[in-house]
Amino acid sequence: MNNHTILEMRSITKEFPGVKALSDVSLEVQAGEIHAICGENGAGKSTLMKVLSGLYPHGDYTGEIFFQGKEVQFKDIRSSEAAGIVIIHQELALIPELSIAENIFLGNEPTRFGVIDWDYVNRTTLELMARVGLSEDPVTKVKDIGVGKQQLVEIAKALNKSVKLLILDEPTAALNESDSQHLLDLMSGLRSKGISCIMISHKLNEIEQIADSITIIRDGKSIETLHVKNDGVDEDRIIRGMVGRSLESRFPEHTPKIGETFFEVRNWTVGHPTVSDRLVCKNASFHVRRGEIVGFAGLMGAGRTELARSVFGRSYGNFKSGQIFINGKEVTLRTVPQAINAGLAYVTEDRKSLGLNLLDDIKSTTVSADLKKITRGLVVDKDEEFRVAEEYRKSLRTKTPSVNEGVAKLSGGNQQKVVLSKWMFTDPELLILDEPTRGIDVGAKYEIYGIIQKLADQGKGVIVISSELPELLGLSDRIYTIFEGAITGEVSRDDANQESLMKLMTASRKSA
């Protein structure tokens, strides 16, 4: 340990009943650097951060933590924050109904004679917001600003606690490209002011761009620490460390077998569910051919999800006008059951709050979108349910001891496989996959891509909505770009690249 080391964790071991989550993990972070922690889902990254932030108090784990040269033994989050370590979780811990200023000072309210000193609060909030590049009124409620700005509020809150080491867990997972870039720039800015950062992320391009060093964790062990500049690290190098093997390609080899157009949407216009004169889809037209994977590119809030969900049985927004044709015949899909019967399936971007009943087990989730198929008379056939779920567990290689397990216990990738099997069971003609690999690690992504390609090869149409352009470019046969609810472009696989897509996604242009 030298003078520049701000944090050293030595041989941390943390056991849960029956399993070692961390075994002999070491981590050394230099002062004023951005240190990325990489690893597959379940590798132990989050557990390590919970140890560091005091969520698992001293005594719950073995090993030593040195912070700024002194050994520390945190007993809760408060004590780690007092030392200057602040963690920002992936799921933001802001109170939507409170204002930006109130959130920043929550639990830390300055008082004068027992009364909150609002002058000080507002003044300081303005200063903090300036430091993170946020220009909003301090009294704006947090629910009224976007996710990207909420992330900035979290960072402002950390700055207010005079943070020395900032931990960011998947900071850009929910952000679009420009918000992500802003956040990364902000992190560099903090670095130059001497604030160290630990960043957990699945987005390897961001890590490559910003991190000074990278510690890779695999199966609860620290594998290696790479220095980005000295070691000449690139994405492939990181992936090799994470999975313990090299992934030749991030996308499975695939030769598309594209058939005729069978699904078409014309002039689709949908109003915002609560704001009456706002349109979330404007005159959008698109089509999907059999065996084709169609990508939808657009920035967050561009209307991709809104378009998909309004097509899926009008489950979002106020339908205004537009037509849907399936196999050349016009159909009206007013409700989700009608959409499912017509052969549509929609896998939501928000697995936990819209996609899964977390109280349920794998087998009943698998059959939940098409219970009729396993119902004899009045009775849901549970043997059949078990058999079906087993079949999908095997064919999608879902990692679970049994299909009787609760879905809440699965990792993101395996949860997504269960959601996919639920929709595959409805035997759809068109699958709409909204951010199908969000929060999923590299190895599982590869498997999900394989499943998507297999579905296409069975003659189904697949729409993939994604914020990750490399993913769309690697997977899609054709890509539509969406901007402010309108389709601004249609690009074939061979003509598409990140720059051309980004242009179409940000500047409104007549449909190609």
Add this chain to the structure above:
Amino acid sequence: MNSLKQIFGGDTRQFGMIFALVALVVFFQWRTGGKTLTSVNMMNLFNGNSYILILAIGMVLVIIAGHIDLSVGSVAAFVGIVVAIAMRDWGIPWYLGALLGLALGALIGAWHGFWVAYVGIPAFIVTLAGMLLFRGANQSVGNSLTVPVPEGFRYLGAGYLPEVGPNTGYNNITLLMGLALVAFVIYSEFRNRRKLAKIHADLPPTWVPVTKVVLLSAVILYATYLFATGRPGTSFPVPGLILGILVIIYAFISNKTILGRHVYAVGGNRHAAELSGVQSKRVNFMVMMNMSILAALAGMIFVGRSTASGPSDGVGWELDAIAAVFIGGAAVTGGVGTVVGSIIGGLVMAVLNNGLQLLGAGADDTQIIKGVVLLVAVAFDVYNKSQGKPSIIGLLTRNFGGGSGGGKTPTPTPQPAPTEQAVGTKEVISHEV
């Protein structure tokens, strides 16, 4: 310990609630010097609690769907007075009176369901309004007076099965029902074993199901003996029979039908359910409507038992029913709970009530003890959940609910749920924070 595990097909702790029930019965049997397990007392227990247990059946579905119904006591009272007056003033026969009551219950339920499901007002508010509204309606219709009901109607709430067939010294129908139940227990155990054999190779050794069947049969036969040998003219009480049939029907609906699945789905995650094609509004409407129908039935049974409908019938029933449901393992946030669990929860309360009365405890002490039991039972469950272990009561009753026998037959799921250790792989520990 291990053998117990094998018999009940799961963790022994899962059986905490049944164990508590048995322990309570044994305790009171001992403390009252044998007055608990007598024909008369058991009949009283069923007669005096069946209406609460019927409410608990409806209430658990409401709570699983993520709502609550505070109006059941008032609805029961309102239906009771309307039916009593209809029979007295219009002279309609008792069975038409009962049908009228059920129809009125359905109408009231549709009213609640409309506001909850289609307008989107929280059930707490809608049924709080209903509680005031129908209590007032009861007193307004009946001028706050007590209205007696005819003999036939009393049969619903206090009747016994008729004596038929040869004079065996027992009530023959009760006897037959007990034997039929035993036969069913044996049959379903056989069927389960055959199914298990089909799916998995590893069957438990033969003595396991045998012991289980013998134990269950012994309990059933003893109960049959108690009910069949009361004083002449008595048998298994009619309200108990109605309750039993309802338990079987509702356990079946909640476990084995699409509608049942949808109730759990809506309570577990309404948005996810809707995006899977569940019509959540319809489901919410149905559970609210069903609750009021059962409240109407409970009200009529109570009126039959007390021979008249009065202005303060059903006061506080909603709380007893809700308590039974939560003792029975349901979650306040919805999505969790079972019909059979709620019945067991209700029975725990009933036995407690009954035993304390036999011991001469006053209403004050009884209430204190019931309050403590509710808190402790739910705290125990919450504690176990927070430890990452599955909810004891929830699991217990899930296993039970699997049986089509309406709870009398614990049916192990194809594979017993693995314990925490077995699933404690790395994946589990940090499912993406």
